Amino acid sequence: MPPITFDDFAKIDVRVGTITDVQPFPEARKPAWKLTIDLGPELGTKRSSAQITALYTAQDLQGLQVACVVNLGPRQIGPFISEVLTLGFPDAQGNVVLVTPEKPIPNGGRLF
Template sequence: MHVTHDPAAEAAATISFDDFLKVDIRVGTIIAAEPFPEARKPAFKLTIDFGPTIGVKKSSAQITEHYALETLVGRQVAAVVNFPPRQIGKMMSEVLTLGLPDADGKVVLLAPSETVPNGGRLF
């Protein structure tokens, strides 16, 4: 799942802490990465293990500028796991893998600085 954002946009409106808690952001480990030639924009299909509670989920990620397929398996990433699934091409994307824009607007994955248990929730 991918949502396009303007990195130069103004800060979002203030929300309550309860609103923040509605967004379930978890860490998972990429267990498979495949080409996604059917995507409108260059992307990879990721299979991510979020541990026993959330399980294994699929995601489409526009990360082809900074990452090669062979470097992704085993990497931990952060993702929103409580959005409804979204059809992207022929794939049903189940989670939104999170990233930040580099200086050119290309996606850099958001990940913990140290290995943590799969399924850990951001707080």
């Protein structure tokens, strides 16, 4: 990938939020969860579709803090509108491992 400037990076708004609800997403092409994420008082709650069923159960996700890109705009995924992109990295098998803070962070905290 070509290098970007710091100003380019600053345009990406990555915030931390807490997953407050997890629902199955049977209409998705690949197995996924529908997540509701509390991103703090400034942003409120947003929804995200995440293909993370291989490593995470609904119980694992409830209350977990995750990193999300909040300024991409909504994306239609089947009948669902995903409002934020929940971030993760692929493990050795290609399964998504979520990006989570090492310590508790107030919801809405911005990555810098």
